[in-house]
């Protein structure tokens with residue numbers, strides 16, 4: 556954004572609770588500037604995406620994420636008055652776009668009836684991720700000897716605010732308790748980043764802003780991105796956008812599959828630590844599509860194991876396999892042709908206990924025993940159930 560420069564930080568270090576970003580930037584909302592966008596996080600950093608949008612009548616937010624790496628965890632809400640946020644749009648469920656919502660709730664910044672507007676898959680995935688994020692927040696606060704920023708009731712209050720919308724658009728006033736003279740309209744379209752992900756267009760008095768949400772991470776089970784409309788202002792976010800030499804998704808999948816195939820041919824168990832939502836389902840679909848092509852003697856011994864959050868998330872994916880707005884045609888067609896659970900190969904195992912996990916591994920050590928391919932959160936083996944296979 557051209558308005559951000561080193562001389563004028565978007566929120567200066569000495570801003571206090573009464574800080575007014577509009578006064579600071581010396582802008583007023585009028586017919587020439589009918590909409591002002593202030594980043595509350597996600598500017599010059601990775602994580603905690605959050606934008607405040609002010610119009611003549613309303614204050615709304617677009618995304619409210621958590622920063623999982625170093626730096627401040629939650630968006631900077633200084634100067635936001637209690638009860639002042641009339642609505643929130645959520646582009647997608649990833650925690651770096653949704654994990655700050657319970658803090659908004661705990662600090663009372665949302666108006667009583669403020670909805671959190673998102674697509675149905677985004678809502679279902681966000682429920683899992685927010686409840687999981689609470690567990691991590693609880694643990695981290697305990698380890699640091701600090702008070703929690705929010706508790707379970709705030710997460711449940713956030714969940715009660717969700718307002719499902721399909722791709723498309725309309726007046727914000729029809730969904731949120733903002734003044735009915737506010738001409739603010741919205742449009743959401745498929746961003747092709749995660750199940751249910753959306754770009755968002757907001758328009759008022761002829762002025763349009765498009766928020767891309769995250770782009771990238773294209774998976775074959777998602778429909779293509781829908782083209783967003785022209786805009787006066789574009790806020791663009793992407794994953795790994797600064798990397799110039801990413802292998803294509805099909806090359807990366809083939810390389811991974813070949814590595815796994817070599818391992819199982821020599822009877823070695825395979826553990827794939829991964830994000831439980833999105834990436835896990837992409838892997839499961841790949842195995843569901845390819846494992847049956849293995850030579851019979853090996854095919855009979857291979858066992859796909861899906862652990863932890865990847866199980867719950869896959870249930871959500873299966874809820875949307877008949878909906879061509881959210882799922883690629885190839886999946887919808889397969890379900891219409893009788894495949895009940897396209898993301899799961901037959902005979903997938905879902906371990907619930909550590910003794911079950913140990914049994915899976917010990918069977919792999921016996922000659923003729925089955926060889927597991929284990930898909931388990933989390934990536935980098937730092938949390939979730941993947942470290943349990945090393946105990």
Ligand SMILES: [Zn+2]
Pocket residue numbers: 647649748749769
């Ligand atoms: Zn994302």
